Amino acid sequence: MRALVFDSGIRLADVDEPRRGANDALLRVRLAGICNTDLEITRGYMDFRGTLGHELVADVLEADDDAWVGARVCAEINFACGECPSCEAGLGRHCPTRRVMGILGAPGCFAERVVVPQANLHRVPDHVRDEAAVFAEPLAAAFEVVEQVEPSIGERALVVGDGKLGLLCAMVLKSEGLATTLVGRHARKRAIAEASGVHAFAPELLQEGDFDLVVEATGQASGLSWSMERVRPRGTLALKSTFHGDLKLDTAKLVIDEITLLGSRCGSFERALAALSAGTVDPTPLIDAVHPLSDGVEAMARASAHGSLKHLLDARLEVGA
Numbered sequence: 066m067r068a069l070v071f072d073s074g075i076r077l078a079d080v081d082e083p084r085r086g087a088n089d090a091l092l093r094v095r096l097a098g099i100c101n102t103d104l105e106i107t108r109g110y111m112d113f114r115g116t117l118g119h120e121l122v123a124d125v126l127e128a129d130d131d132a133w134v135g136a137r138v139c140a141e142i143n144f145a146c147g148e149c150p151s152c153e154a155g156l157g158r159h160c161p162t163r164r165v166m167g168i169l170g171a172p173g174c175f176a177e178r179v180v181v182p183q184a185n186l187h188r189v190p191d192h193v194r195d196e197a198a199v200f201a202e203p204l205a206a207a208f209e210v211v212e213q214v215e216p217s218i219g220e221r222a223l224v225v226g227d228g229k230l231g232l233l234c235a236m237v238l239k240s241e242g243l244a245t246t247l248v249g250r251h252a253r254k255r256a257i258a259e260a261s262g263v264h265a266f267a268p269e270l271l272q273e274g275d276f277d278l279v280v281e282a283t284g285q286a287s288g289l290s291w292s293m294e295r296v297r298p299r300g301t302l303a304l305k306s307t308f309h310g311d312l313k314l315d316t317a318k319l320v321i322d323e324i325t326l327l328g329s330r331c332g333s334f335e336r337a338l339a340a341l342s343a344g345t346v347d348p349t350p351l352i353d354a355v356h357p358l359s360d361g362v363e364a365m366a367r368a369s370a371h372g373s374l375k376h377l378l379d380a381r382l383e384v385g386a
């Protein structure tokens with residue numbers, strides 16, 4: 066089958082069919098989303114080699130439980146062992162021996178078919194379109210901030226960065242009833258935030274501030290200190306960016322203002338799919354283009370271009386079809 070593989074470079078390859086083990090499901094991919102993590106991997110992040118991709122909507126071809134066969138699903142990306150103390154405590158996303166789809170020890174979903182643990186499946190409600198459902202994973206990551214901080218309605222939130230994850234975080238915080246501001250450098254992206262009721266500004270227009278919650282999603286090391294200056298005393302600074310490299314951080318303000326610094330990664334698919342189902346968050350304005358999987362090398366180049374948003378791969382389309 067065809068897959069988009071990263072080894073010495075990115076290439077479309079003919080790879081072996083994935084094998085379904087015990088407790089696994091075999092999926093036929095409909096759409097897959099290109100994420101900044103995929104782009105970071107091609108620059109050396111995680112030392113991953115193999116089929117890329119971890120954001121998908123797919124059909125179940127085979128599973129141990131017949132009730133899943135034929136279902137349209139999204140899948141959680143952390144493949145936990147299910148037996149260690151972390152897993153037994155319900156923290157499979159932090160299982161020390163976990164594999165992660167397309168990121169760590171498991172082939173990804175930029176392919177015609179992919180195998181995931183049956184326990185990772187989430188059924189997509191019928192009325193949620195593929196183009197929205199494919200955002201379940203990054204949207205779950207955006208909801209993780211809310212799960213961790215449990216902010217109150219009306220609190221003031223600032224999202225720093227108008228990339229894909231920043232925009233999704235802003236949409237989620239707004240949908241949860243926070244007075245939400247986003248700063249970013251791109252007028253086109255600020256307009257997407259504004260269309261969902263978020264106040265959006267260019268960074269130079271936002272002076273030091275006193276936000277209850279600041280979410281750093283710039284993907285730039287310099288975004289961290291800039292974000293710190295906008296947190297109120299005893300407020301929270303949540304980090305969504307995964308940097309490939311070292312960070313410099315002035316810890317004086319952190320200590321003096323007793324700021325909580327919070328790392329935030331993957332989140333609850335239930336909340337993400339519930340928001341898509343209810344229509345309280347609509348991520349589809351982030352879609353720049355849908356490419357056939359066979360055009361994946363070009364799609365990755367387009368996705369890494371400055372200012373681009375979400376590029377999707379359609380595993381069912383042929384070039385020129």
Ligand SMILES: [Zn+2]
Pocket residue numbers: 100101102119120202203
């Ligand atoms: Zn991702």
Ligand SMILES: [Zn+2]
Pocket residue numbers: 145146147148149150151152157160161162163
């Ligand atoms: Zn485990």
